[in-house]
Amino acid sequence: MAQSKTLDLIAIGRSSVDLYGQQVGGRLEDMASFSKAVGGSPTNIAIGTARLGLKSGLITRVGDEHMGRFIREQLEREVSTSPLFIRTKRD
Numbered sequence: 001m002a003q004s005k006t007l008d009l010i011a012i013g014r015s016s017v018d019l020y021g022q023q024v025g026g027r028l029e030d031m032a033s034f035s036k037a038v039g040g041s042p043t044n045i046a047i048g049t050a051r052l053g054l055k056s057g058l059i060t061r062v063g064d065e066h067m068g069r070f071i072r073e074q075l076e077r078e079v080s081t082s083p084l085f086i087r088t089k090r091d
Contacts (some may be wrong), residue, residue, distance in 0.1 A: 005009070006055070007046070007055045007056065007057045008049070008054040008055045008056060009049050009054055009055075009056045009057070010040055010056075010057040010058070010059065011042035011043070011045045011046040011056065011057070011058050011059070011082070012058075012059040012060070013040065013041065013042030013043075013060060014040040014043070014060065014061075015038065015039075015040045015042070015043040015058075015061075015062055015070065015071045016038075016039040016040040016043070016071075017034060017036050017038065017039060017067045017070060017071065018036065018037050018039035019034045019035070019036055019039070019074040020034060020035045021033075022034060022035060022038075024072070035066070036070070038070075038071055038075065038078075039058075042058065042060065042062065043071070043075070046058040046075075046079055047070055047074075047075070047078045047079060050078060051078070052085045052090040056079055057079075058075065058079065068075070
């Protein structure tokens, strides 16, 4: 029997990197360190649904620079069993 290539969900839209200050309650001007995470509503939905076991795909575009590479690498880890449709400027 042929393997199904059907997706449960395809998210389309913006991917970004969210930065979170590690000094809880402090002002941005006083932050000494940050953590980073992939963001953007469609990207969060694709990752969340993949974590729940759905076959999720994402159509987005990122830059060919440090933030874009971070997003691509995180998506490859998080949505590893699902097709990704990510373009960078170099593609």
